[in-house]
Amino acid sequence: MEKYTTLSSVQQDIKDSKLHLRQLVEAYLQRIEENKHLNAFVEVFAEEARSQAEIVNSRLLDGTAGKLAGMVIGIKDLICYQNHIVSAGSKILDNYRSVFSSTVVERLLAEDAVIIGRQNCDEFAMGGSNENSFHGPVKNNADNSRVPGGSSGGSAVAVQAGLCMASLGTDTGGSVRQPAAFCGVVGLKPTYGRVSRHGVIAYASSFDQVGPITNSVEDAALLLEVIAGHDEYDSTSSTLPVPAYTQQLDFSGKKRIAYLPETLTSEGLDPEVKALTEKTIKELQEAGHAVEPISFPYLDFVVPTYYILTMAEASSNLARYDGVHYGYRSPNATDLESTYKKSRSEGFGAEVKRRILLGSFVLSAGHYDAFYGKAQRVRRVIREKTDEILQDHDFILLPTTPGPAFGIGEKTDDPVTMYLADIFTVQASLAGIPAISLPLGETKTNLPLGIQLIGKRFGESELLAFSKYILNVTKSR
Amino acid sequence: MFCLQQDMRFFVFQEQDLKCMTDFGKFTALISGIIVHNGFIS
Numbered sequence: 196m197e198k199y200t201t202l203s204s205v206q207q208d209i210k211d212s213k214l215h216l217r218q219l220v221e222a223y224l225q226r227i228e229e230n231k232h233l234n235a236f237v238e239v240f241a242e243e244a245r246s247q248a249e250i251v252n253s254r255l256l257d258g259t260a261g262k263l264a265g266m267v268i269g270i271k272d273l274i275c276y277q278n279h280i281v282s283a284g285s286k287i288l289d290n291y292r293s294v295f296s297s298t299v300v301e302r303l304l305a306e307d308a309v310i311i312g313r314q315n316c317d318e319f320a321m322g323g324s325n326e327n328s329f330h331g332p333v334k335n336n337a338d339n340s341r342v343p344g345g346s347s348g349g350s351a352v353a354v355q356a357g358l359c360m361a362s363l364g365t366d367t368g369g370s371v372r373q374p375a376a377f378c379g380v381v382g383l384k385p386t387y388g389r390v391s392r393h394g395v396i397a398y399a400s401s402f403d404q405v406g407p408i409t410n411s412v413e414d415a416a417l418l419l420e421v422i423a424g425h426d427e428y429d430s431t432s433s434t435l436p437v438p439a440y441t442q443q444l445d446f447s448g449k450k451r452i453a454y455l456p457e458t459l460t461s462e463g464l465d466p467e468v469k470a471l472t473e474k475t476i477k478e479l480q481e482a483g484h485a486v487e488p489i490s491f492p493y494l495d496f497v498v499p500t501y502y503i504l505t506m507a508e509a510s511s512n513l514a515r516y517d518g519v520h521y522g523y524r525s526p527n528a529t530d531l532e533s534t535y536k537k538s539r540s541e542g543f544g545a546e547v548k549r550r551i552l553l554g555s556f557v558l559s560a561g562h563y564d565a566f567y568g569k570a571q572r573v574r575r576v577i578r579e580k581t582d583e584i585l586q587d588h589d590f591i592l593l594p595t596t597p598g599p600a601f602g603i604g605e606k607t608d609d610p611v612t613m614y615l616a617d618i619f620t621v622q623a624s625l626a627g628i629p630a631i632s633l634p635l636g637e638t639k640t641n642l643p644l645g646i647q648l649i650g651k652r653f654g655e656s657e658l659l660a661f662s663k664y665i666l667n668v669t670k671s672r
Numbered sequence: 673m674f675c676l677q678q679d680m681r682f683f684v685f686q687e688q689d690l691k692c693m694t695d696f697g698k699f700t701a702l703i704s705g706i707i708v709h710n711g712f713i714s
């Protein structure tokens with residue numbers, strides 16, 4: 196069967212009776228089976244997907260279908276779906292069945308999406324390689340010896356390998372954009388508050404956002420249009436109206452774009468990533484856009500600030516997993532204290548324990564002001580400086596990652612080096628503004644590379660339209 | 673590491689879990705950068 200990369204082509208073929216949605220679902224199920232070695236899905240909802248496909252196909256033919264009719268989508272194993280297991284990639288929630296659906300899942304289903312399964316991820320979204328999952332590591336489809344990125348690694352590989360048409364991931368410090376870059380697909384982190392977090396297992400609540408991973412900018416726009424908007428169950432969700440992103444994808448005119456020279460001289464930047472970034476800048480300049488260097492002197496501080504704040508929030512959010520309320524309870528516990536200690540000790544993986552411990556360290560009485568209080572102030576400075584750049588410029592352009600996908604096991608013994616690799620994605624997370632990773636190149640060894648565009652707060656329409664334009668400009672390479 | 677254990681005594685884990693903190697020194701070195709930066713004194 197033809198590999199469909201956009202929803203519009205699926206819908207057209209169904210309407211023209213060239214395709215039945217059930218056939219498409221069967222094709223994806225077969226591909227998932229053939230590519231089990233990638234470990235992208237931790238559970239496949241085969242029978243549900245088949246019956247939903249029959250219903251949606253009929254609706255498409257009689258003209259009553261929703262916007263996402265024909266879209267076969269996977270969800271990260273962090274997003275609650277009623278009566279389905281959601282484990283957050285952790286032993287402590289293994290076999291935990293969600294009693295309600297997240298708002299994003301309800302909105303997908305209301306528009307007739309077919310949810311085909313839940314996708315592997317780093318435990319509680321903590322990681323940048325998808326090696327921290329209780330369900331085992333995910334492999335990059337471009338090179339099986341390499342990581343797919345993380346934490347939404349399974350979600351990115353599923354789109355990359357054609358196991359579904361799109362995925363919903365979550366992005367705290369780059370967990371949608373970084374795997375999208377490593378896998379050669381589109382990954383969007385919306386503005387903080389644009390999408391409801393209700394029913395999304397929390398890691399760092401002042402950062403977490405759900406975002407789409409797709410083959411095309413058009414599908415990312417459509418998914419955002421469906422999942423965005425105020426939700427009474429999430430008081431941080433914005434009441435701003437949701438634009439019709441799919442109707443605003445036509446771009447014309449010239450833009451003013453900033454690039455940060457510090458990113459191009461950053462230690463550890465791969466020469467091929469640097470070359471791709473410089474080439475993209477040059478192409479945009481040749482197309483008549485003003486692309487100019489703007490200094491961002493805080494680049495060295497974004498990673499420490501991000502990790503202090505997210506670990507502090509994680510240590511608080513993950514206190515609820517205690518072996519009492521829900522999830523794993525140690526069979527070796529003998530009293531209340533050992534129930535807490537042994538359940539957490541046996542239930543959490545090493546990276547999660549590390550972040551909880553470091554988070555409680557930076558929040559502890561003797562260190563709170565020096566670390567947590569200071570990091571909050573630094574976050575404000577980073578946000579203000581970034582907003583200042585975006586007052587005079589439409590976008591900020593920078594690499595998504597310092598290098599291409601690295602080897603499985605290459606960095607597991609050195610977590611601090613792994614944290615430093617988030618240097619280009621955490622700026623937008625700290626500032627709470629939208630950013631997208633676009634598959635604009637490859638290394639000489641055919642590993643995908645991503646370029647990131649950061650947009651203005653709630654400026655997803657402009658960001659998506661320009662992203663579509665950039666992909667067209669660079670297609671002619 | 674001793675200080676860390678003192679700080680963590682209330683934090684419900686087992687002693688053996690501190691093994692995951694072998695990079696504690698590297699982490700504090702990483703985050704200490706923000707303390708000394710004059711630009712951030714408010």
